């Protein structure tokens with residue numbers, strides 16, 4: 001059986017066709033066109049899947065990696081930062097158009113699954129995968145399987161409350177992790193501290209700026225507080241960072257030590273490592289989902 005994985009991102013939709021050993025046969029990438037709404041996204045995904053099916057010389061399984069989680073009660077997408085997907089029944093809509101069963105999983109779970117089985121966490125039993133980019137998310141993999149939890153909310157670390165009465169979040173709560181250590185949140189903090197409107201890569205380059213130290217300290221404090229909570233509860237064998245912010249080198253030494261300082265244990269050595277699959281975590285995670 002060949003496998004098709006689709007990664008539905010905020011700006012691009014990527015599709016991959018692999019053989020049964022997850023070796024790439026073909027790969028395609030198209031823009032998401034979020035402004036054109038849900039029906040346009042649905043059409044783009046179905047076209048992409050149909051093209052990949054045509055190129056397969058074997059039966060296929062199909063998995064889709066999407067921002068947001070599926071509500072266990074309704075099957076509809078919730079908590080998505082691609083907001084036109086919220087309340088939509090993407091899984092059934094795809095099934096009705098394609099006449100194939102399609103597995104759907106949120107992007108953080110797909111990332112964590114891909115890294116745990118094919119990437120940096122290959123020999124670890126309990127992996128916590130973190131996405132830090134435009135949004136912040138997390139996924140828990142136990143013995144090679146996604147841990148969904150009772151109501152499919154396990155690992156939703158981005159909306160864990162970090163500061164009581166803190167920053168307002170689109171989810172309706174205040175103080176969520178995502179409002180402190182996502183790319184946009186960090187750019188906003190930099191602008192407030194330095195008066196400069198710069199992108200995150202520009203800020204990192206600007207490390208000689210006199211305000212850089214206080215920005216970085218705030219960032220590391222929030223990074224450490226949010227991840228040390230995870231270590232205290234899960235005590236994972238490995239934490240793997242993904243998303244754009246995973247390219248920030250100081251997270252793997254100063255960031256890691258800051259986490260260790262806050263963990264409730266006299267012995268902490270949890271590896272905090274960079275992903276190995278890069279941008280491909282989503283499509284490979286989608287390939288790894290079982291069709292049902």
Ligand SMILES: [Zn+2]
Nearest residue numbers: 159169171176
């Ligand atoms: Zn939130």
